[in-house]
Amino acid sequence: NDPVHIDPVNPTDPIVLPPGVHRDVLIIGGGLAGLSAALELAERGYNVTVKEASPMLGGRLKSTEVDILGETFRVDHGFHAWFYNYYTFKDIRHRLGINDNFQRWGANHFRFRNYKDEVMESKGPYPLNVIATLLKSPNFKVSDIFDIVRISVFFAYYNHDTVYQRYGNITFDEWTEIEGVPTWFADTVLRPALSVTFNERTVLNAAEILMYSHFYFTGDSKADQRSIATVDHRTAVFDPWERRLKSLGAKVETSAPVSDLRFASKDSLVSGVLPGAQRSYDHVILAADLSAVKTIFTETSQKFPRNEHMACIQNRLQQLHMAPSYKVIRVWFNKQISPSHPAILQTSEYHPINLVVQYHLIEKKSREWSLRTGGSIIEFHLYAWSYGDVKDEDVWDTVSPTVREIYPEIFVEDFKRLGQFVHSGTNFASFPSSLEHIRPTVTFPSECGVTNLNFAGDWLHTDYPSALMERAVSTGRIAANQVLLSDHVRQVPMLVASNYGPGYI
Numbered sequence: 001n002d003p004v005h006i007d008p009v010n011p012t013d014p015i016v017l018p019p020g021v022h023r024d025v026l027i028i029g030g031g032l033a034g035l036s037a038a039l040e041l042a043e044r045g046y047n048v049t050v051k052e053a054s055p056m057l058g059g060r061l062k063s064t065e066v067d068i069l070g071e072t073f074r075v076d077h078g079f080h081a082w083f084y085n086y087y088t089f090k091d092i093r094h095r096l097g098i099n100d101n102f103q104r105w106g107a108n109h110f111r112f113r114n115y116k117d118e119v120m121e122s123k124g125p126y127p128l129n130v131i132a133t134l135l136k137s138p139n140f141k142v143s144d145i146f147d148i149v150r151i152s153v154f155f156a157y158y159n160h161d162t163v164y165q166r167y168g169n170i171t172f173d174e175w176t177e178i179e180g181v182p183t184w185f186a187d188t189v190l191r192p193a194l195s196v197t198f199n200e201r202t203v204l205n206a207a208e209i210l211m212y213s214h215f216y217f218t219g220d221s222k223a224d225q226r227s228i229a230t231v232d233h234r235t236a237v238f239d240p241w242e243r244r245l246k247s248l249g250a251k252v253e254t255s256a257p258v259s260d261l262r263f264a265s266k267d268s269l270v271s272g273v274l275p276g277a278q279r280s281y282d283h284v285i286l287a288a289d290l291s292a293v294k295t296i297f298t299e300t301s302q303k304f305p306r307n308e309h310m311a312c313i314q315n316r317l318q319q320l321h322m323a324p325s326y327k328v329i330r331v332w333f334n335k336q337i338s339p340s341h342p343a344i345l346q347t348s349e350y351h352p353i354n355l356v357v358q359y360h361l362i363e364k365k366s367r368e369w370s371l372r373t374g375g376s377i378i379e380f381h382l383y384a385w386s387y388g389d390v391k392d393e394d395v396w397d398t399v400s401p402t403v404r405e406i407y408p409e410i411f412v413e414d415f416k417r418l419g420q421f422v423h424s425g426t427n428f429a430s431f432p433s434s435l436e437h438i439r440p441t442v443t444f445p446s447e448c449g450v451t452n453l454n455f456a457g458d459w460l461h462t463d464y465p466s467a468l469m470e471r472a473v474s475t476g477r478i479a480a481n482q483v484l485l486s487d488h489v490r491q492v493p494m495l496v497a498s499n500y501g502p503g504y505i
């Protein structure tokens with residue numbers, strides 16, 4: 001189950017565009033997927049334009065400058081962890097020279113309402129790491145041993161080539177029932193993993209969660225090792241990335257939403273357009289989130305109602321759903337909670353609170369503030385938000401009864417809330433049980449006859465295990481590779497997690 005190298009399919013082609021050959025590429029979306037594609041193409045001599053709708057790069061990882069308590073903080077869209085199998089990102093991190101902006105972070109801590117606290121840290125070669133972790137669990141019961149061994153076989157024999165056909169049509173809940181998964185195992189091991197898909201357990205297809213378990217835990221004895229940024233992600237990642245792109249001649253435009261695409265000719269090539277201004281590009285990479293991609297195609301289909309290629313793409317996209325909305329609230333307090341609480345805590349049973357991060361323990365600027373003031377900065381991730389339309393200023397009151405269950409000490413009289421900042425989003429794709437077979441891949445537009453448009457983003461299907469940020473950057477690289485192939489420029493190699501569980505050895 002070592003990672004797999006995907007070599008260029010055209011290894012004898014030149015590594016950059018030949019002199020005198022000029023190619024314009026439009027990349028729509030300046031999140032991880034779009035920037036990953038931009039980096040590869042700009043390095044290979046392409047004339048790259050990135051258009052990002054928001055005023056800053058980063059997408060779901062962007063940092064917003066917030067003035068609070070007389071200081072400016074760069075507040076990330078939410079805490080992010082980078083895992084061992086994030087090979088594409090590691091390569092990018094190395095090439096941008098930003099490794100020093102990351103630190104390894106140890107064990108994963110979990111708190112539950114109905115179970116004892118868990119600390120998970122994979123140690124030792126597979127399967128000893130899994131066995132050791134389960135045996136160490138305070139929730140493990142000897143009577144469950146046979147069920148656990150039986151369920152472990154699923155993970156040991158994970159097969160990415162067939163998992164979506166076999167389990168893509170049933171939900172996670174149905175799968176746990178059919179397979180007789182012990183409730184504590186589902187609740188304490190699988191549900192926390194499930195929650196970070198931002199999907200509901202009653203909807204999410206079982207294949208996706210089996211893939212997550214393989215990718216983040218059982219597929220590799222180091223899979224659960226993670227690193228986190230030491231500073232905000234704009235400083236750590238996006239500013240250096242933008243500088244590199246610009247040094248390669250790429251144009252990076254923010255506050256520049258692309259409304260629709262145009263078909264330049266009958267042979268179905270597309271050219272991206274901005275409102276009011278048309279210009280044509282040799283290639284377009286659509287690296288926006290699913291909701292934005294659907295909007296762009298709705299606009300486009302209104303302009304080209306009879307274009308069969310357009311209708312083909314549009315039909316597929318319209319069937320895909322979005323996951324429920326989420327919120328992230330970062331709160332500045334005058335005091336700190338007990339040092340016995342882990343800096344990063346997963347709390348998937350305390351809906352809607354899924355994760356709590358004490359920022360003053362992990363991030364430079366927050367730590368400096370806390371050392372000066374004695375205060376703390378704590379971030380609460382609220383997934384599958386089910387409280388309707390709540391104003392930012394009312395979010396704390398909505399969730400504080402649940403916060404009180406986890407940290408009662410925050411609610412004593414002299415523990416004061418000094419300020420807060422709320423991020424909200426509805427930009428995660430749903431992975432429901434009935435629709436997995438139609439999830440597009442990067443090259444889906446070519447199946448509809450549109451050959452110079454590729455998709456990139458974390459909502460796509462990949463032929464190798466991947467998720468979230470690594471799916472974003474790796475699909476960006478696949479999209480770039482499609483462009484390179486069509487122009488006879490050598491593709492960029494890729495390293496991906498193995499498709500097979502360790503049982504296949």
Ligand SMILES: Cc1cc2nc3c(=O)[nH]c(=O)nc-3n(C[C@H](O)[C@H](O)[C@H](O)COP(=O)(O)OP(=O)(O)OC[C@H]3O[C@@H](n4cnc5c(N)ncnc54)[C@H](O)[C@@H]3O)c2cc1C
Nearest residue numbers: 029031032033053059060078080081258292457458468469
């Ligand atoms: C709170 C939170 C915590 C998370 N934690 C983790 C984690 O710990 N580990 C992990 O791996 N992942 C995590 N994720 C997921 C991760 O952030 C995403 O998977 C990843 O950032 C997706 O990147 P992307 O490029 O595919 O999409 P996005 O980041 O959504 O980028 C798409 C970009 O397209 C732009 N755009 C949209 N419409 C247009 C338009 N019309 N014209 C031009 N631009 C447009 C958007 O503004 C956006 O910048 C987390 C996400 C959130 C919200």
